Amino acid sequence: MRITVLSGGVGGARFTLGLLALLRERLPDGSGGTTAEVTVVANTGDDMWLHGVRVCPDLDTLMYTLGGAVHPGQGWGRREETRRVSTDLAAYDLGWDWFTLGDLDLATHLARTQLLREGFTLSQVTDRLCRRWQPGVRLVPMSDHEVETHVLVTDDDGTSPRPERLMHFEEWWVRYRASLPALRFVQVGLEGAVPAPGVLAALTETDVVLLPPSNPVVSVGTILALPGVRAALAGSPAPVVGVSPIVGGAAVRGMADACLRTLGVETSAAAVARHYGLRSAGGLLDAWLVDTADSGCVLGLAGQGWLVSAVPTLMTDVAATAEIAAQALALVGREP
Numbered sequence: 054m055r056i057t058v059l060s061g062g063v064g065g066a067r068f069t070l071g072l073l074a075l076l077r078e079r080l081p082d083g084s085g086g087t088t089a090e091v092t093v094v095a096n097t098g099d100d101m102w103l104h105g106v107r108v109c110p111d112l113d114t115l116m117y118t119l120g121g122a123v124h125p126g127q128g129w130g131r132r133e134e135t136r137r138v139s140t141d142l143a144a145y146d147l148g149w150d151w152f153t154l155g156d157l158d159l160a161t162h163l164a165r166t167q168l169l170r171e172g173f174t175l176s177q178v179t180d181r182l183c184r185r186w187q188p189g190v191r192l193v194p195m196s197d198h199e200v201e202t203h204v205l206v207t208d209d210d211g212t213s214p215r216p217e218r219l220m221h222f223e224e225w226w227v228r229y230r231a232s233l234p235a236l237r238f239v240q241v242g243l244e245g246a247v248p249a250p251g252v253l254a255a256l257t258e259t260d261v262v263l264l265p266p267s268n269p270v271v272s273v274g275t276i277l278a279l280p281g282v283r284a285a286l287a288g289s290p291a292p293v294v295g296v297s298p299i300v301g302g303a304a305v306r307g308m309a310d311a312c313l314r315t316l317g318v319e320t321s322a323a324a325v326a327r328h329y330g331l332r333s334a335g336g337l338l339d340a341w342l343v344d345t346a347d348s349g350c351v352l353g354l355a356g357q358g359w360l361v362s363a364v365p366t367l368m369t370d371v372a373a374t375a376e377i378a379a380q381a382l383a384l385v386g387r388e389p
Contacts, residue, residue, distance in 0.1 A: 094193055135157070265296055294385055323350035
């Protein structure tokens with residue numbers, strides 16, 4: 054069985070952890086793994102240069118989570134982390150107090166940067182880093198080219214018209230908690246980027262494609278905006294299933310509502326489904342899994358041609374998440 058996941062950071066990583074637990078139980082290989090082949094295509098639009106090193110937040114969150122090294126309380130970064138380097142940088146009046154690199158995490162960024170400067174691609178570097186963590190999936194960046202998401206924001210300083218400025222998505226997301234009104238998202242470098250080796254094949258040569266409850270605008274949405282990805286997904290013979298990141302009219306994690314609002318999309322499970330679109334009507338999805346809190350939208354979506362079901366979708370633990378993955382696969386007859 055071949056499964057492809059298009060993932061952002063924390064939500065996608067936790068979903069994939071549950072998916073792997075399901076596959077190890079249903080399709081065991083006899084040595085603690087699974088006979089299924091899972092490819093995770095990671096968003097790299099959140100990547101940035103910081104302190105001279107290349108930081109890839111979503112790639113690292115996936116690698117740490119699936120490799121058993123993630124900080125359990127945060128859902129990102131390394132467990133048992135220290136921040137002596139960031140503290141000392143602050144003594145030089147350098148660094149950002151809203152985005153600090155842990156000492157263990159910094160080792161990953163230093164290793165990545167050294168390998169990139171030696172001429173290796175981001176895909177090759179990711180393979181190298183994954184040798185240590187053994188995530189149990191083939192983890193690939195969406196592109197080997199640098200793509201960075203920026204946000205055009207307005208500052209409410211009482212003037213009219215309000216001044217506009219462009220900032221990196223991570224600053225808008227982490228420092229300002231998406232509180233500054235966003236006019237639009239600007240994906241710098243996207244036009245000249247191409248999918249990393251294996252990405253398009255992972256979409257077309259697979260048994261099912263899963264869109265986990267990651268941010269539909271700046272995580273999954275950035276992957277889909279990469280030239281060639283949307284066309285490959287739309288033409289794939291495999292069914293495409295999405296899991297709603299919205300429960301009861303609110304984002305499960307983060308500020309996805311602010312991102313959706315920027316695009317004029319309502320913060321609801323049904324609206325996000327329509328944002329992705331039904332594949333038979335020119336969109337991308339065949340099926341959509343929503344939480345029981347949003348069961349009221351099931352009949353309406355089903356009447357429009359969606360394969361849709363409502364189940365508990367809160368990823369409270371690995372077992373609960375494995376059941377969510379099972380329900381998503383069952384929607385399109387791919388449950389192992």
